[in-house]
Amino acid sequence: MNIPQKKILILYHSQGGTMKLMARRFAEGAAMEENIAVTLKKAADATLEDLLGCDGIAIGSPEYFGTMAGMIKDFFDRTYELARNETIGLPYVIFVCAGNDGRQAITQIERIAAGYKWNKVQEHLRIVGHPTEKDLGDVEELGQTLAAGLDFGIF
Numbered sequence: 001m002n003i004p005q006k007k008i009l010i011l012y013h014s015q016g017g018t019m020k021l022m023a024r025r026f027a028e029g030a031a032m033e034e035n036i037a038v039t040l041k042k043a044a045d046a047t048l049e050d051l052l053g054c055d056g057i058a059i060g061s062p063e064y065f066g067t068m069a070g071m072i073k074d075f076f077d078r079t080y081e082l083a084r085n086e087t088i089g090l091p092y093v094i095f096v097c098a099g100n101d102g103r104q105a106i107t108q109i110e111r112i113a114a115g116y117k118w119n120k121v122q123e124h125l126r127i128v129g130h131p132t133e134k135d136l137g138d139v140e141e142l143g144q145t146l147a148a149g150l151d152f153g154i155f
């Protein structure tokens with residue numbers, strides 16, 4: 001009997017390429033779990049259906065001007081009313097890149113996630129400056145952890 005695959009949506013925005021690099025590594029980590037289907041999407045291209053169809057979500061945002069990327073906020077704006085009653089308890093993780101801070105982007109995303117009543121299953125990851133190979137390894141590990149938790153039914 002085939003076990004239905006669980007799905008992870010990796011939602012990200014990147015202007016300069018740093019978060020794109022991180023989001024790809026997150027996806028590689030998540031894809032290490034065989035039973036997990038991974039969808040990697042820029043927030044601008046992501047739809048309500050992507051959100052309603054996932055079993056876990058990873059949100060990757062740079063901090064711009066002391067806030068999450070505008071396109072991440074736009075995705076929340078577009079989906080909140082239609083998804084908030086359908087995604088209660090959705091496991092989520094946040095990973096952020098920043099030039100020197102990044103904490104405000106995390107705080108804001110966490111507040112919105114609380115509005116959706118999503119379930120934070122791992123501590124956020126905040127990378128300041130250009131990511132080192134160790135940083136990228138941490139991102140990959142976070143992806144694998146989310147995937148494994150979903151696969152084993154822990155999250």
Ligand SMILES: Cc1cc2nc3c(=O)[nH]c(=O)nc-3n(C[C@H](O)[C@H](O)[C@H](O)COP(=O)(O)O)c2cc1C
Pocket residue numbers: 013014015016017018019020062063064065066067097098099100101102129
């Ligand atoms: C318009 C703009 C505003 C930024 N504002 C902040 C900021 O408020 N705090 C911070 O720590 N970094 C800030 N940064 C630095 C970015 O967060 C950092 O370079 C990040 O890695 C960019 O990700 P990306 O290459 O995926 O776009 C800003 C960068 C840009 C382009």
